[in-house]
Amino acid sequence: MEPSRADAIPNPAVRRLSLYLRQLEAFRQHGRITISSRQLGQSVGSTDAQVRKDLAYFGQFGHPGIGYRVEELIAQVRRILGTDRTWNVLVAGAGNLGRALLAYRGFERKGFRLVAVFDSDPAKVGRKQGALTVQPMGELVATVRRDAIDLALLTVPASAAQEVTDCLVMAGIRGILNFAPVSIVAPRTVAVASLDVAVQLEQLSFQMNFARATRTAGA
Amino acid sequence: MEPSRADAIPNPAVRRLSLYLRQLEAFRQHGRITISSRQLGQSVGSTDAQVRKDLAYFGQFGHPGIGYRVEELIAQVRRILGTDRTWNVLVAGAGNLGRALLAYRGFERKGFRLVAVFDSDPAKVGRKQGALTVQPMGELVATVRRDAIDLALLTVPASAAQEVTDCLVMAGIRGILNFAPVSIVAPRTVAVASLDVAVQLEQLSFQMNFARATRTAGA
Numbered sequence: 001m002e003p004s005r006a007d008a009i010p011n012p013a014v015r016r017l018s019l020y021l022r023q024l025e026a027f028r029q030h031g032r033i034t035i036s037s038r039q040l041g042q043s044v045g046s047t048d049a050q051v052r053k054d055l056a057y058f059g060q061f062g063h064p065g066i067g068y069r070v071e072e073l074i075a076q077v078r079r080i081l082g083t084d085r086t087w088n089v090l091v092a093g094a095g096n097l098g099r100a101l102l103a104y105r106g107f108e109r110k111g112f113r114l115v116a117v118f119d120s121d122p123a124k125v126g127r128k129q130g131a132l133t134v135q136p137m138g139e140l141v142a143t144v145r146r147d148a149i150d151l152a153l154l155t156v157p158a159s160a161a162q163e164v165t166d167c168l169v170m171a172g173i174r175g176i177l178n179f180a181p182v183s184i185v186a187p188r189t190v191a192v193a194s195l196d197v198a199v200q201l202e203q204l205s206f207q208m209n210f211a212r213a214t215r216t217a218g219a
Numbered sequence: 220m221e222p223s224r225a226d227a228i229p230n231p232a233v234r235r236l237s238l239y240l241r242q243l244e245a246f247r248q249h250g251r252i253t254i255s256s257r258q259l260g261q262s263v264g265s266t267d268a269q270v271r272k273d274l275a276y277f278g279q280f281g282h283p284g285i286g287y288r289v290e291e292l293i294a295q296v297r298r299i300l301g302t303d304r305t306w307n308v309l310v311a312g313a314g315n316l317g318r319a320l321l322a323y324r325g326f327e328r329k330g331f332r333l334v335a336v337f338d339s340d341p342a343k344v345g346r347k348q349g350a351l352t353v354q355p356m357g358e359l360v361a362t363v364r365r366d367a368i369d370l371a372l373l374t375v376p377a378s379a380a381q382e383v384t385d386c387l388v389m390a391g392i393r394g395i396l397n398f399a400p401v402s403i404v405a406p407r408t409v410a411v412a413s414l415d416v417a418v419q420l421e422q423l424s425f426q427m428n429f430a431r432a433t434r435t436a437g438a
Contacts, residue, residue: 014422014425015422017421018415018417018418019402019418022415023402026401043402044402080425080428082425083424087424089420096319099315099319100315100319103315104315104316107420110417110420111420111421112417112420112424151424153416158325175426175427177423183238183242183262183263191423193419195416196241197326198237198326198329199234199241200396200414201306201308201326201329201331201370201396202236202237202300202302202330203230203233203234203412204394204395204411204412205301205302205306205394206233206236206301207394207410208301208369208370208394209299209301210301
């Protein structure tokens with residue numbers, strides 16, 4: 001079965017694939033060999049129908065009378081997500097957040113290897129961050145090419161985000177995860193996602209606010 | 220006009236409110252007094268129809284022949300999101316990520332004041348993190364009550380996430396932003412959101428995998 005076109009697949013379905021993958025890895029760690037769509041759905045607070053619908057965009061993975069084989073489904077979801085290979089990733093911005101991300105050990109086994117870190121501040125260039133040395137922005141193009149880097153974590157201040165984005169795009173980066181609290185513009189050929197902590201906090205605040213308002217209204 | 224019930228409002232609409240707010244604040248900074256739904260939509264890569272539909276869940280904010288008054292709409296969106304007040308926030312976990320979040324200066328003007336940090340590691344307790352001192356978990360209940368803390372940033376390792384979540388819930392925390400790469404379970408009265416960097420990277424990886432069919436989506 002041919003996979004659907006990416007633009008025909010709803011973003012929430014792709015997001016749930018990541019959540020299924022986390023749970024499948026946890027099930028594998030606990031020694032599970034097979035799992036039903038109902039169990040997988042429950043583990044992420046969803047339903048068997050949702051699991052089957054999400055996976056159906058990409059093919060037929062269940063086995064009649066068995067359910068899903070955990071190891072097999074992990075491999076298939078990783079293939080769909082593109083993490084059956086390892087992506088080389090750079091960190092643009094060696095501030096607190098950049099350093100926290102470099103110190104996190106969990107990316108590599110998920111398919112993302114942090115291989116370089118850049119900063120425009122001469123005081124930071126040359127410093128060691130774990131196994132890496134902070135490089136000047138001037139080395140971006142050469143390093144991206146040499147190390148075949150596809151992805152960038154953008155951890156610069158908001159005021160520098162667009163300028164550094166433009167540099168990343170020119171250097172050939174194909175995907176940017178933006179941590180700066182500002183929208184960035186990139187060509188359509190570059191995948192962009194944003195991770196703004198304050199936005200997430202506002203979503204929580206909204207829920208808490210509404211819970212209060214609803215209670216006050218006696219609803 | 221009565222606002223809709225929270226559960227009748229799609230999450231993406233609430234998420235877009237945060238994005239509109241960021242853009243409105245940028246427009247204000249550039250001296251704009253009014254803005255059309257088309258301009259606001261364009262600034263987040265969306266349409267005027269989407270802006271009007273999202274705002275219509277909460278009331279009627281435009282002025283005929285004028286559009287939206289920037290200052291007024293900022294106040295109204297903040298009121299909707301519950302950030303017209305300041306929420307006191309604690310950080311659970313004083314590792315690299317916890318420290319990066321504590322060092323970030325941008326939360327307070329968005330309505331979130333980091334007032335306490337906790338860790339279960341005796342080697343970390345008592346250390347200064349900026350203006351705060353790392354407290355032991357045993358002081359959680361008393362501090363949450365004394366400082367009227369509603370929100371928690373959960374930055375502990377995956378293995379400790381559920382146990383610390385249970386402690387936060389018992390202490391009276393009403394909203395948790397989970398950074399640990401694992402699902403946590405909390406009562407329905409507690410709002411939970413997750414922010415998993417690897418999940419975001421997988422979404423980018425998926426798009427890059429399907430690169431030719433992919434539109435570059437903002438987030």
